Amino acid sequence: MGDYGVFDIIGPVMVGPSSSHTAGAARLGEMARSLCGGKISEVTFELHGSFAQTYQGHGTDKALLAGIIGLRPADERLPRSFELADQLGLRYRFVPADLGSVHPNTVRFLIVTEAGEHYSITGSSVGGGNVVITDINGIPVSFTGESPIIVTRHKDTPGVISNITALLYNERVNIGNMRVNRHKTSGTADMYLELDKEIDPSVLEKIRALPDMENVLELRCQPDEF
Amino acid sequence: MIEASAKGVLAACDERDISIGECTLREECERSGKSRERLLARMEEMLFAMRASVRPGLSEPLRSTSGLTGGDAFRYHRYCQDGEPLCGPVIASAAAMALSVSEYNAAMGRIVACPTAGSCGIVPAALLSVGEQRGKSDGELVMALFTASGVGELIAQNATIAGAQGGCQAECGSASAMAAAALVELMGGSPRQAFHAAAMSIKTVLGLVCDPVGGLVEIPCIKRNASGVANAILCADLALGGVESYIPFDDTVSAMDKVGRAMPAALRETALGGLAATEAGQRLAQKIKK
Structure with a gap:
């Protein structure tokens, strides 16, 4: 029900x-x-x-x-x-x-x-x-529009994920769901993060500027109709 | 809806001496955290969108996007204006409006899903035609929409409003029940009478299958909107006249749920059974594929 x-x-x-x-x-x-x-x-x-x-x-x-x-x-x-x-x-x-x-x-x-x-x-x-x-882009996700998401492609190397989560922690943004996929041939990995709230565009820019990041996508929730 | 059954809603209505519409509005304030004014204003927008969706099909013959159907609302409306329809003015004007909204939907017009797009003509036609003929204000129509919504919420929570799950009884049947209850309260009937009207509307279409020709929301959906609103007005009238349903609303919804679950997939919006599978239905479906 x-x-x-x-x-x-x-x-x-x-x-x-x-x-x-x-x-x-x-x-x-x-x-x-x-x-x-x-x-x-x-x-x-x-x-x-x-x-x-x-x-x-x-x-x-x-x-x-x-x-x-x-x-x-x-x-x-x-x-x-x-x-x-x-x-x-x-x-x-x-x-x-x-x-x-x-x-x-x-x-x-x-x-x-x-x-x-x-x-x-x-x-x-x-x-x-x-x-x-x-x-x-080949990363399995589950985005319904209820929580915002971030999808990153980065070098598959230690520290990248902790850098991203540290930035989110500083903003007090909680992660509801996350998934990482690695591509052995290209040495890259993709990460999918579902967040509890939307982040400020400046935080997204900070994530983009982190070392070893190749690409960062963001999907915001649909604006409430009323 | 916080209350899980008509029984619960009736108890809440009795305790505070309010209508189903008022009870639904208060529960929505609590549930959503939004103010009463904001919810009323939002529902008024729905009413205005409904009113705008009624007109196009009455003033000119519309053609659906597929080219399969259209023009019936205009045709029937003109017949009603020129003569004396057997149904009488209230049902005839409501039926014309229901055809009109449904045709507008099939022509990619802007409609209000109520509860679904396939059944979008029934509630607007019931309220706008009775509202016009009995001089009801927009404020009264907005409250009647809350009544309709409260009834729809109970059906969605205890059965389904999706044709793919429960057949057409879940779409046009739910819309009829919502419209019937809304009409009873609009005309000053009690919450008890409103639920009797809703129960009777479901009873008459219990088991109705969802069998759209070619999988499109046209044949037989458009005409089922016309019969759905006639059903709603009749059941509202019966209830206002003191007729009661021997099977109460909650049991009727539970029966609808069980019947829907027992329905084969061919009769649940897959276009594999019923009218869709007839010789004429197949021929029409082939025509639009070309």
Whole structure:
């Protein structure tokens, strides 16, 4: 038995027709955009399962692209996202794909930013407009938008993790969940941190400036609707 | 919802001599830590968004994004204005509104999920049509939305509001129950009468399957919104007239939960059974794939 509030029953205000295939898809696009820092020049949407089967009828394609260009799920311009993306000069394509044993409503975003960085982000729309990002650049994660996360890529060497956690400790930010993956061939490791609260951008800059850091991504929670 | 059952909500209403809507609002203040004013203002935004979602489909024929459906709200609305619909003015205008909101949803319009996008036409149509015909204020409609929400929370907590889990009884059935209870309180009925109306609405659609053609929220969802609001108005009227449900609300919800669990996957939003699997349903699904 879950705990439901008034606006879990009445709401959200959303562009139809489906909370999972439209509203959830728009949120996934929005989260992928925010992970890449917002400046995107090219996206390939790999659509899996039910997303691949019914994406045109549900407007899943329009919703995903709307999120990528920064529209919220209730934005009435969402059905015109193709036109708006064209105006921005964004290149995009939709490809049905088999992403393996994942949730039926899953998409993988293959993104190229204006700075030329490549990102691979996978997420699923799990019902009622709720979503979860499950993979960022090959690192398994579980980001639902409720707690902020940080994903780092760094040299696989002693001290890196303690430097990061020390910085967070100084800010009195508690870590709720963490995972480290090492890549033996490249000598690098990835770390996924789920935090109890959002950190100041200056702390993020301090983490970026630490020795042996290659890349730091951050995902903030969605702004509260009211 | 802090109270876990209609029985608990009724006891709380009796103790403080308040409505289900008021009880739901007070519990939400406690649960969320947000002020009464803020919650009322937020619900008013929902009401305004609902009102905006009713109009487009009545003023012009809408076409769904898939191209499969559309235009019925406009067609039926014009018939109602030109003649005397058999349903009478209240149900006829509500049915036209429910079709309209659902068509707008299928056309990628901006709607309020209530409780879901598939059943988004029922509660707005019930409240806005009765509200208009009986001269109810926005303040009264906002309180009725809290009633609807309280009933929906109890269903979500004790059964489900997802078609993929419980079939259409969980979506359009829940919306009907929410609308029926809200109408009873809007018209001055007691919390007890409101739960009787909600129980009766669920009873009439118990076991209803979720079988969307091509997996899209169109056939039969749009028309089930029209019948869902008619069901809600009838059950509200029965309850206001003193008719009671022999099976109380909590038992009805528990039955809905068990029936949903016993339902085969083919009848839970997979588009593999029911109307979706008929010859015509398959043909229509093929048409949109081209």
